[in-house]
Amino acid sequence: MTDVLGQLPHRFPFLLVDRVVEREIGVRVVAEKLLTAGEPYFLGHFEDRPILPGVLMIEMLAQAGGFLEAEPLHGKAIFLAQILDARFKGPAFPGDRLRLEVKPEASFGGLLRIEGTVSCEGRALCTAKLLLKKM
Numbered sequence: 001m002t003d004v005l006g007q008l009p010h011r012f013p014f015l016l017v018d019r020v021v022e023r024e025i026g027v028r029v030v031a032e033k034l035l036t037a038g039e040p041y042f043l044g045h046f047e048d049r050p051i052l053p054g055v056l057m058i059e060m061l062a063q064a065g066g067f068l069e070a071e072p073l074h075g076k077a078i079f080l081a082q083i084l085d086a087r088f089k090g091p092a093f094p095g096d097r098l099r100l101e102v103k104p105e106a107s108f109g110g111l112l113r114i115e116g117t118v119s120c121e122g123r124a125l126c127t128a129k130l131l132l133k134k135m
Helices: 054-068
Strands: 019-024 028-034 078-088 097-108 111-120 123-134
Touching: 028 054, 054 078, 054 097, 054 111, 054 123, 078 111
Parallel strands: none
Antiparallel strands: 019 028, 028 097, 078 123, 097 111, 111 123
């Protein structure tokens, strides 16, 4: 099992990966996020029908991309440099267990291009290609 807090510099309330389920360094990562009703972003998005903001699905994929790295990101971070392509296909709600799957597409000039999918119970909620930079 991968140590999430040991690998990523993110902390509550912005740590959006709960655990890593599968990890092949540099090849593929599958992680999970359980959405609870107490998550701060559900308080105002929206009061009568809480829905996970789509931009946080993108951030979840970027954070999962940090596990493609062999070494922990101590003193460093992976920054989202560009959203190349994102499609939102369905909402996520409190109680959902999200599956975050990422794999690298290319690496060049200190940048890593990844593709990822956020899904719940086998249905894709978001797909995206992201450009990440380690600094």
